[in-house]
Structures are given as C-alpha cells and as structure tokens.
Amino acid sequence: MSAIPLSDIRPLGATVGKKVLLAVTGLVMYGFVFIHMVGNLQLYAGPEKINHYGELLQNAKPLLWTARIVLLAAVGIHILLSLQLWLKNRAARPVKYSHQDYQAATYASRTMILSGPIIGFFIVYHVLHFTVGWAHPDFVKGDVFHNVVVGFQNPFVSGFYVLAMVCLGFHLYHGAYSLFQTLGLRGPTVDKRLKVVLTAISMLIVIANISFPLSVLAGIVKLPAVSAPASASLAAGK
Amino acid sequence: MSGNDLHLTLKVWRQAGPNVPGKLVTYDAPGISPHMSFLEMLDVVNERLQEKGEEPIAFDHDCREGICGMCGLVINGVAHGPRRATTTCQLHMRYYKDGDTIVIEPWRAGPFPVIKDLVVDxxxxxxxxxxxxxxxVSTGNAPDGxxxxxxxxxxxxxxxxxxxxxxxxxxxxxxxxxxxxxxxxxxxxxxxxxxxxxxxxxxxxxxxxxxxxxxxxxxxxxxxxxxxxxxxxxxxxxxxxxxxxxxxxxxxxxxxxxxxxx
CATH class of the missing domain: 1.10.1060.10 (Alpha-helical ferredoxin)
Structure with missing residues (x-):
C-alpha cells in the first residue's frame, strides 16, 4: 500500500479537524454566555444601571458589530460542522444493536444533538424578543429593564427561557470539558481542577440566567412603582 | 458439579454472509458449567448444533488468553460483556445466573461488514x-541497547x-x-x-x-x-x-x- 500523500490531506476536512473547529467556536460562545450573564446581573441593580449598560453597548457600534459577526460565524460553523459530523457518525453504524447498554456516557453527552437545536431555536427567539423586539408584547427601544420585566411576566415565555437554560446546562456540562479534550489541553494533573472550574462556571451561568425570569415572576424584580403613576399623572395633566 | 450447571437462553445473531440479512435466533442452552469461559460455552452449543446437523455459530477466537485481540462479542449490549478489562474469552460463565437470557451480537460498524454470524472483517x-x-528503522546490526x-x-x-x-x-x-x-x-x-x-x-x-x-x-x-x-x-x-x-x-x-x- 502506498502512503497517502501529505499534500492530499485537508486537516479541516477530517473528523479531528472539524472537532477542533467545534471546540474553538464552542469556546467563543462559552466566553460569550459567561460575559452575557455577568452583564445581565445588573438587572438586580435597578433600571438605571442596566439601561445605562445597554446604552453603553449600543453606542460602541464597531465593537458591537465585531462581536455580533464573530458570534454569528461561530454559531454558523458550530451548527454546520456538528451536523456534518452527526451524519457521518450515524452512517458509521448502519445496523443498530438490538440493545446497547451504555457504561460511561452521560445523558448530557448523548443528547448534544437535541440540546443544541433547542438552544439554537432559543437564540433566534431571544434576539427577536429582547434585541429586535418583534416577539415582544410591549417593546420599548433602549428601556432594557422595562423590556425584561414585561417580557418575563408571561409565565410561558419565562418557562421557555428556563427550559432553554436547562438545555444549555446539559450542553455545557458535556461541551465545556469535552472541548479541552478535543484541543488536547488536558492531562492528569490539571484534569480535576479543570473539571471543577468548568462545572462551577457552567452552573453559575445557568443558575444566574434562570434567576432572571424567576425573579420577575416572583415579583422580586418589578417595574418602579413611580413610573406608572408619573406617566399617568402626566397624561392626566394634559 | 452438575448441580451448579446453568440453563441459559441464548439469542444469537445469525447471518449467512456479508450481503444477506441476519436475525437473532434463540437457542436453548442447558447444562452449562459455570467454570466454562464464554467461548467454551459457545463451543458446547456448537457441538450440539453439529450433532443435530445444524450450522454451528461462527465466531472469532485465537489465543483464548486475552492477548490476541481476535475474540469480541457484544454481550447483552456491552462489548466483551459485563466484566471490566476483560476480553470475551476471559469472561467466565460463573458471572451468569441460572435462567439468564444472553443476547450475543457481532461488532456493529459500517467499516466492519459481517463475514458470517458473529465474525466481522x-x-x-x-x-x-x-x-x-x-x-x-535501518537494517543491519542491532543497535546498542x-x-x-x-x-x-x-x-x-x-x-x-x-x-x-x-x-x-x-x-x-x-x-x-x-x-x-x-x-x-x-x-x-x-x-x-x-x-x-x-x-x-x-x-x-x-x-x-x-x-x-x-x-x-x-x-x-x-x-x-x-x-x-x-x-x-x-x-x-x-x-x-x-x-x-x-x-x-x-x-x-x-x-x-x-x-x-x-
């Protein structure tokens, strides 16, 4: 058998190369959801704080659009390659076992292909809900606090957010550590610490994100009592 | 000894050749000694099949001491059966109970077509x-240790x-x-x-x-x-x-x- 010419090898077309791209794009998105969660914690600091934060982001147009393009590319590559690999993986076992008894695989690791699309659908809805406003019943551009509180007052909307965050939790539970394995960045001395740190970050992301809709539903975060009468009296005054 | 013998039911993947459909066939396997290895159990079942004039179950095996890599069956949905760090040939029937049903399938992968029954390429x-x-390595004298x-x-x-x-x-x-x-x-x-x-x-x-x-x-x-x-x-x-x-x-x-x- 003659050797495969190295010049014929396209590493990014190989399963291992595609996995590396999945890992890198996953890491980009992981970093994003963490920063996104930290920023959103300002919801608890009141309307001025979070609205000012929103304004800050909106005013930094070049940075905002760079981030948006990078994230969009990351999501696109992640979806495309995971589908390609999923199809190849399925094709590799044309005849199924009558019964397979899993020994090590976690539920999260075997359902990445389900948690992924749910998160993908959620992202589209989330952008239409809070960024564009089309899916929002009373969207006020620039008033982030108002949009969040009004949006989450619908228990079905809040329920979907919670469900999506649970899926994100499952996805990160497997994905965060898995990406370090794929990049080869692990070893016996760092494994334990890596797992602890990643699990802590992932849990923090999910718990904080779930707390936002729950806080609104529980009435902990609500619209300022003054704003409604103020506008009402303003209207009455006219 | 026969008092400890197992009476098992086997469901074995039978497939005549690479491009023909196969199916699980049920065999009654009484009188299996718990001292047998899994492959010896299949040997006994095959002997009985041959006595009845039936085609024996084809399966891969060679050294039967866990070092050659030839044997390999998916047993009740687990490759090489339930024991950790154990090849099929080193799995013994003492890990099974009287009355157990054991499902035996070949390795399943597109690149490994079934040659016959439990033997894959x-x-x-x-x-x-x-x-x-x-x-x-260069040929010639052996290098210094x-x-x-x-x-x-x-x-x-x-x-x-x-x-x-x-x-x-x-x-x-x-x-x-x-x-x-x-x-x-x-x-x-x-x-x-x-x-x-x-x-x-x-x-x-x-x-x-x-x-x-x-x-x-x-x-x-x-x-x-x-x-x-x-x-x-x-x-x-x-x-x-x-x-x-x-x-x-x-x-x-x-x-x-x-x-x-x-």
Missing part, C-alpha cells in the same frame, strides 16, 4: 496501521498504549462507531518514544485520513470506548492524538520530495 484496522502505525535514552515516564505511558490488542471493542462500544481510541493508542505508543519521532507528524495525519476514509465516525468524548477496552486504554490518549494532530496540521510544510537511501 476488521481489515480497516490493518489499513490504518499500514497508513502510519509503524516506525522506519539503551543507546537512546528513554524517560521512564514516557516508556510507561508508551507501554500502556501499546497494550492495545486491536480487538476493536472501542469501535463496537462507541455510538459513533469511531476508531479514535484504537488510533490514539497506536499514535501514542509510537509518538511517546524517540524512535517514533521522525514520522510523528506524518503518522497522525495519515492514520486519521485513513480512519476517515474507512468510514468510522468521529469522537464525541463520551468515554464508552474506554469503558469497553479490555486493555484499559485511556481517553488521555485521544487527547494526545488531538494535540499531535493539531500541531502537525498547523506546522506542516510542503513536501520537498520523497526521501530514500540517496
């Missing part, structure tokens, strides 16, 4: 090895990886029928030693190219392979393979012509 593994799982220093830790990790017997239980257990654990064991066992350095980058690129061409799936880091491996090859080897692959892909140069004696 594992030639793709040979082609992956041929693509890069070797080192090139210990002329090349090898750190003890590297030698041990290399030997751990070299314990792979190529049985393909990793492929059988992986939901993606991926051969990554096998390839990673070969890449590690050669790549960790000084003798494996000259071809290290080309090896990992070529072996993965061959693995993909054979139609194996990709790795999703779920660990079924590690759990099924009778030689306890670790997932850490796959991390090493990924690391080597990434390094080789990023640092490779255009080829400057083939090497040779000149």
């Amino acid at each position: 594992r030639a793709p593994f040979d082609r992956i090895i041929a693509a890069g799982g070797f080192i090139s 210990n002329a090349i220093p090898v750190p003890k830790s590297s030698a041990e990790l290399s030997m751990d990886a070299a314990a792979c017997i190529g049985c393909a239980a990793c492929v059988a257990a992986c939901p993606n029928a991926s051969a990554m654990l096998f390839v990673s064991a070969k890449v590690s066992h050669l790549g960790l030693l000084p003798q494996g350095q000259p071809e290290r980058k080309a090896r990992v690129l070529r072996m993965i190219a061959q693995m993909d061409a054979e139609g194996f799936g990709g790795c999703t880091n779920i660990g079924e392979c590690e759990a099924a491996c009778p030689k306890e090859i670790k997932l850490e080897n796959i991390a090493r393979l990924n690391r080597d692959y990434l390094a080789a892909a990023v640092t490779r140069r255009p080829e400057t012509g083939s090497g040779g004696a000149g």
Whole structure:
C-alpha cells in the first residue's frame, strides 16, 4: 500500500479537524454566555444601571458589530460542522444493536444533538424578543429593564427561557470539558481542577440566567412603582 | 458439579454472509458449567448444533488468553460483556445466573461488514496501521541497547498504549462507531518514544485520513470506548492524538520530495 500523500490531506476536512473547529467556536460562545450573564446581573441593580449598560453597548457600534459577526460565524460553523459530523457518525453504524447498554456516557453527552437545536431555536427567539423586539408584547427601544420585566411576566415565555437554560446546562456540562479534550489541553494533573472550574462556571451561568425570569415572576424584580403613576399623572395633566 | 450447571437462553445473531440479512435466533442452552469461559460455552452449543446437523455459530477466537485481540462479542449490549478489562474469552460463565437470557451480537460498524454470524472483517484496522502505525528503522546490526535514552515516564505511558490488542471493542462500544481510541493508542505508543519521532507528524495525519476514509465516525468524548477496552486504554490518549494532530496540521510544510537511501 502506498502512503497517502501529505499534500492530499485537508486537516479541516477530517473528523479531528472539524472537532477542533467545534471546540474553538464552542469556546467563543462559552466566553460569550459567561460575559452575557455577568452583564445581565445588573438587572438586580435597578433600571438605571442596566439601561445605562445597554446604552453603553449600543453606542460602541464597531465593537458591537465585531462581536455580533464573530458570534454569528461561530454559531454558523458550530451548527454546520456538528451536523456534518452527526451524519457521518450515524452512517458509521448502519445496523443498530438490538440493545446497547451504555457504561460511561452521560445523558448530557448523548443528547448534544437535541440540546443544541433547542438552544439554537432559543437564540433566534431571544434576539427577536429582547434585541429586535418583534416577539415582544410591549417593546420599548433602549428601556432594557422595562423590556425584561414585561417580557418575563408571561409565565410561558419565562418557562421557555428556563427550559432553554436547562438545555444549555446539559450542553455545557458535556461541551465545556469535552472541548479541552478535543484541543488536547488536558492531562492528569490539571484534569480535576479543570473539571471543577468548568462545572462551577457552567452552573453559575445557568443558575444566574434562570434567576432572571424567576425573579420577575416572583415579583422580586418589578417595574418602579413611580413610573406608572408619573406617566399617568402626566397624561392626566394634559 | 452438575448441580451448579446453568440453563441459559441464548439469542444469537445469525447471518449467512456479508450481503444477506441476519436475525437473532434463540437457542436453548442447558447444562452449562459455570467454570466454562464464554467461548467454551459457545463451543458446547456448537457441538450440539453439529450433532443435530445444524450450522454451528461462527465466531472469532485465537489465543483464548486475552492477548490476541481476535475474540469480541457484544454481550447483552456491552462489548466483551459485563466484566471490566476483560476480553470475551476471559469472561467466565460463573458471572451468569441460572435462567439468564444472553443476547450475543457481532461488532456493529459500517467499516466492519459481517463475514458470517458473529465474525466481522476488521481489515480497516490493518489499513490504518499500514497508513502510519509503524516506525522506519535501518537494517543491519542491532543497535546498542539503551543507546537512546528513554524517560521512564514516557516508556510507561508508551507501554500502556501499546497494550492495545486491536480487538476493536472501542469501535463496537462507541455510538459513533469511531476508531479514535484504537488510533490514539497506536499514535501514542509510537509518538511517546524517540524512535517514533521522525514520522510523528506524518503518522497522525495519515492514520486519521485513513480512519476517515474507512468510514468510522468521529469522537464525541463520551468515554464508552474506554469503558469497553479490555486493555484499559485511556481517553488521555485521544487527547494526545488531538494535540499531535493539531500541531502537525498547523506546522506542516510542503513536501520537498520523497526521501530514500540517496
């Protein structure tokens, strides 16, 4: 058998190369959801704080659009390659076992292909809900606090957010550590610490994100009592 | 002794040839001694089948001492059966109870077509090895022993990886029928030693190219392979393979012509 010419090898077309791209794009998105969660914690600091934060982001147009393009590319590559690999993986076992008894695989690791699309659908809805406003019943551009509180007052909307965050939790539970394995960045001395740190970050992301809709539903975060009468009296005054 | 004998029900995959449909066939297996190995149990069942003039169940086996990598059955949904770090031939019937039903299937993977019943064609593994799982050495006098220093830790990790017997239980257990654990064991066992350095980058690129061409799936880091491996090859080897692959892909140069004696 003659050797495969190295010049014929396209590493990014190989399963291992595609996995590396999945890992890198996953890491980009992981970093994003963490920063996104930290920023959103300002919801608890009141309307001025979070609205000012929103304004800050909106005013930094070049940075905002760079981030948006990078994230969009990351999501696109992640979806495309995971589908390609999923199809190849399925094709590799044309005849199924009558019964397979899993020994090590976690539920999260075997359902990445389900948690992924749910998160993908959620992202589209989330952008239409809070960024564009089309899916929002009373969207006020620039008033982030108002949009969040009004949006989450619908228990079905809040329920979907919670469900999506649970899926994100499952996805990160497997994905965060898995990406370090794929990049080869692990070893016996760092494994334990890596797992602890990643699990802590992932849990923090999910718990904080779930707390936002729950806080609104529980009435902990609500619209300022003054704003409604103020506008009402303003209207009455006219 | 016969008081301890097991009366089992076997559901065995029977398939006459590569391109014909197969099915699970139920066999009654009374009088199985708990001292038998799993393969000896199949020998007994086959003897009885032959006495009745029926076709015996075809299955792969050779050394029957857990080191050749020939045997391999998916037993009740687990490659090599329920015992950790145990090949099918080293699994004994004492782990089963009287009245048990045992489902026996071949390794299932697109690149491993069934030859007959429980025997599959594992030639793709040979082609992956041929693509890069070797080192090139000069012929002539044997080199001095210990002329090349090898750190003890590297030698041990290399030997751990070299314990792979190529049985393909990793492929059988992986939901993606991926051969990554096998390839990673070969890449590690050669790549960790000084003798494996000259071809290290080309090896990992070529072996993965061959693995993909054979139609194996990709790795999703779920660990079924590690759990099924009778030689306890670790997932850490796959991390090493990924690391080597990434390094080789990023640092490779255009080829400057083939090497040779000149």
